[in-house]
Amino acid sequence: MKVAVHRGLYDPDDGVPVLLGTRCDACGSTFFPPLGVGCEVCGAGPDQLGSTAIAATGVLHSVATVHLYHGDDIAAPFAIGEVQLDAGPLIRCTLAEPLDLDAIGRRVEGHWVVARVDADGNEVIEPRFALIGDAAAGAGAS
Numbered sequence: 001m002k003v004a005v006h007r008g009l010y011d012p013d014d015g016v017p018v019l020l021g022t023r024c025d026a027c028g029s030t031f032f033p034p035l036g037v038g039c040e041v042c043g044a045g046p047d048q049l050g051s052t053a054i055a056a057t058g059v060l061h062s063v064a065t066v067h068l069y070h071g072d073d074i075a076a077p078f079a080i081g082e083v084q085l086d087a088g089p090l091i092r093c094t095l096a097e098p099l100d101l102d103a104i105g106r107r108v109e110g111h112w113v114v115a116r117v118d119a120d121g122n123e124v125i126e127p128r129f130a131l132i133g134d135a136a137a138g139a140g141a142s
Contacts, residue, residue: 017127056110
C-alpha cells in the first residue's frame with residue numbers, strides 16, 4: 001500500500017502526481033496548498049472556494065541545494081525549488097536531485113518517490129520535481 005508523506009496535498013493512489021488545491025469560483029485563481037477561509041486575491045468567502053486537481057507541471061524559477069540538514073526524513077544534499085505551476089500557483093517543492101542554476105527557466109514535472117517504508121510495510125511517497133526528459137526522474141519510485 002502507498003501512503004502520502006503529506007496527507008491531503010496529493011493522492012498517493014494516482015498514477016502520476018496531481019496536487020490537491022483550491023480554485024476560487026469568483027475570480028478563477030488557483031491555490032496550493034488549499035485555502036479554506038476565503039480567496040486571498042479577490043476576498044470571496046469560503047463558499048466560493050472549491051477543490052481542484054492541479055497538474056504537477058511547470059517552470060523552475062529558483063533552486064537551492066541543502067548541504068546540511070539535521071532531520072531524518074531526507075538525506076543531504078538535496079534541492080528545494082520554486083516552481084510556477086502551469087495552473088498558476090508558485091510553489092516551493094523538493095527536487096528529485098540537486099540542479100545547477102542553469103536549470104532555472106526549464107520545465108519540470110512531479111514524479112513519485114518513495115521517501116521511506118513505514119512500520120506496517122507501506123511505501124510512504126511524495127512527489128518530487130525533475131526536469132522534463134531527465135532520465136533519472138522517478139528512479140526512487142516503484
